[in-house]
Amino acid sequence: MCATYRRGRTRSTSSAPRIDARKTSASTYGTTSCCRLLSTGIATGRTIRFARWRPAPTGKRSDHQCRKEHIVTTTSEPTGEIFDGLQEYVAACQEIDDYHVIEGVDWDEELGALVEAVAETIPNAPMLIFDKVKGYPEGYRLVSLLGASYKRAALALGLPTDKSRDELAELASQRLRAVKPIPPNEVPAGPVMENVMEGEEVDLWRFPVPRYHASDGGRYIGTGDSLINKDPESGYVNMGTYRMEVHDKNTLGLWMSPGQQGRLICNSYWEKGEACPVVATFGTDPLTWMASHGRSPWGESELDHAGGLRGRPVDVIKGPITGLPIPAHAEIAIEGEVPPPWEEARDEGPFGEWPGYYSGGTLGTGEPQPVIRVKAVYFRNNPIILSQAPMWPGARQTGLPMGAGRGGAADLARAGVSHVVAVGTPFAYMRVIAINQQYPGHAKQAAMAAAANTRNGRWIVVVDEDIDPEDLKEVLWAMTTRCDPETDIEILNGMWSTPLDPLVSARPDKKESGDHTNSLAVFYAVRPFHRRELFPGVSRSPKELRQRVMKKYGDILPFPNV
Template sequence: MAKLKTAAETDHQKAGIVIYKDLRGFLKQVDDLGVLRRMHGADPKFELGGITEVAAGTPECPALLFEQIKGCAPDVRVFTNATTTPQRAALALGIDPSLRPLDALKAWMKKRQTLTPHKPIEVAKSPFMENSMRGRDVDLTKLPAPYWHRKDGGPYIGSGSLVIMRDPDGGWINASIYRVQVHSGDRVTIQFDHPGRHGAIIAKKYWDSGKPCPVAVVNGEDPALFIAGFEYLPDGQSEFDFAGAIKGAPMEMFPGPLTGLPLPAHAEIILEGELLPDVTLPEGPFGEFTGYYAADARPAPVMQVSAVHHRDDPILLGSPPMKPPRFHFGLPFRAASMWSNLEMAGVTDVTGVWQHVAQLMTVVALKQRYAGHAKRAALIAAANSYMGRLVVVVDDDVDPSNLADVMWAVTTRCEPAEQIDIVRNAWSSALDPRIPDEYKRAGITSHSKAIIEAVRPFGWKDKFPPTSALTAAEAREINLKWGATISGRKAPAAKAKPARKRR
């Protein structure tokens, strides 16, 4: 970390985009959009999670700020559904929140390709040092840790929290989202979906040399860190640098008093401690993003918490997994990286990539230029479809973000006997509800993926029956002229009163 006191003017400031400083700043932006609801007196046992799920299932999908939570100190708050709409996901990325979802994702895909990683800088002061508990005084029960779903095995402080570790070889910092269950006043577990997670690889290096792994859990981080912590970044590339790239300025870090790990200075609640070698506790079950409990409680590594720091009136960022299509992010960020991967691999004419059903289904749209073009794209997308059994390719006249349109293409352009392929032994995880438990126990967590070519067959695509539907451009034109009347916002043109002049 470079030792500088203040960040220079950000790339965003130069471009005139206002980006939040921290979670509180983002909360204010969400409130200013009129989409924040304040909830008073909710019970952290099941009710807070239940309210979050019901709200996420409504068309508006408001963000929620829980205050005066039952049984918690009056100043403690929990923020949920923070980035669950396309609008708020765009806002978190510093992208125009009024863009149509596919255009917003494309803007992010393009921005992501040209991001400049910013190494974090160290600052001399941090608001999270306003309150500290050390050693025997550490008492996690003083912090919010909801029971999110009814059959969860315990309370989770970390449903959207960042886990920070330093690679003992390269010295680089990994900062990713892994769930964190509270087991006692000073013990939590951290769950890795599979042994390929950077956190799992790094912890193992410490343990293999007989040492505990220094670790920090950052709760109430800003959304740039939340998004960075979800990205598949290469080994050795710090999520902190990526978050700085999203924000267009270096992230400010304050060194953890106990671990020396760089900690986001403006985060809300921090746990510092060690992941112990050879110590596990039964973790879970926990309602997962597939909408299931895929496994009973399983052993997970234990973090001994030796220090807790938090801001005054701390805000926990809660992001419980919920039954699809509800998801942590209102834009399918991983579809953006797939889109970019396709371009990098030289696949031309891709007009969109999207993920539905909480990323369990991937759709690629393209303008077919040669035989095999569609399958080439599908195979590349399938390789990185984590836990996704369905990969669909559609022609460029189909909007991949519109599930109804996609299914129209599937049912009218795909002859199953000719245009569905199965790829076996592909990437999934222990969270997959369809993999039998005995396989999982033997370490077999792969599954098969169906590739559905819902495109006009290339050999006779020009003779395929033409569609009777309006083109997107025609529909837009009609909407411009007639949309307000169709929706009832305006009386029919003949009866409309002359518009009054604005003063």
């Protein structure tokens, strides 16, 4: 069957009802109707059990119900709708008509190639919802390019979608700098428990898992995932995004780079000869996933950071098998354990990674990699896999400059660097810091603080406040006109990298010794502090004037992001 696509609001034609998550708030339907809606589904067969839902007492809010709340607060908290789950967010994107539904796509290479083509060629790429994937029934879906448009990124952050990209970037920066951790809230039940597979019933092939790239070694369910485990000594709960390959119906391959916090926690169990209990989810609300694939310092849980991003706690269920927190509104979740690699390990990969090369796993190390023995699978009705397969860096998946990772503006401020205007990543391996210079050595202070918090970096560029650190054209202009190669380029050696770095993996000496380090170049592309007054003035039209004329003539000229 050839793939087809539809744009606009869609409705399932299957006999089973499609959950309309836009209509599940208590203010619209009431708690009883909400619970009834959550108990519908399309999954059938003896291996599936439907959870029994009980309505909350009249006048009281159910802990597990879907909700979409308006929160009016300061700029440190969301001022619009915040979504409990991915289904609710996808429904909201459908409301603003920023999506395409693709039906009949082949999970084998075709899906990955299509996503890459859209991300590479269409500015503010639409969200892609894949349904009726080849060999799978309607309702078992994937979603890609979640935040590739600035409007969808703003929607996820609870920001208004009727503002320009620059205005939204500033609002996003304000929010992210002011985030305070909020611990998760344990609830007795949630939509993720609508369907349960345990023991011999577990079958990961029930879901439309793609093989994204031509030379991928298998099918990867874990690209937009979150893996949760707990340090046995301190009780610290880590949540991180690590790639996961489906080996068979109840076994996942797991690749975690050395030094990653999830890997360090696994090591703590393995050193005692024990398997590490884990939970993994394959589709959460966008802010929880944003926290997951960022990095918090050791001891600061990404679940707490997710609560801070959301402005309220993440609802979690205590895992029946592991006791670990399971996000209650996750699309798909598994409980299982990661045995010591000498007890069980398998070849993993190769897999096309974010630098644009096949790397990591068995290809990068020459050794089999850990596995997850899956004990139970939980999933919502009409589940959606968050598909965020890495693509070569020219295919952008981010609509707004978030700057939320380590080395972002908030981290630089905590390191004592003042007057940081913005931090951007306009291309892979490149971090750009825009500062308002206040004193001699300010640019170097910012660069060294960023370098200390940068992993997988190749270039750090410090620019003045008039440069947009997310605009590669502006950054290159500053580098070519304000950076003197003789005095303004510095090389740092022995910097923390990863086996995914093609320069690391291509050197046998580093590969054999486990030396995952590289060099990092710092470009000081700022006006020399002591000669700022002598530096020529910029002849470019002021930003405010450019924005004004683009809005004025936007109806006859195709200006982007207006």
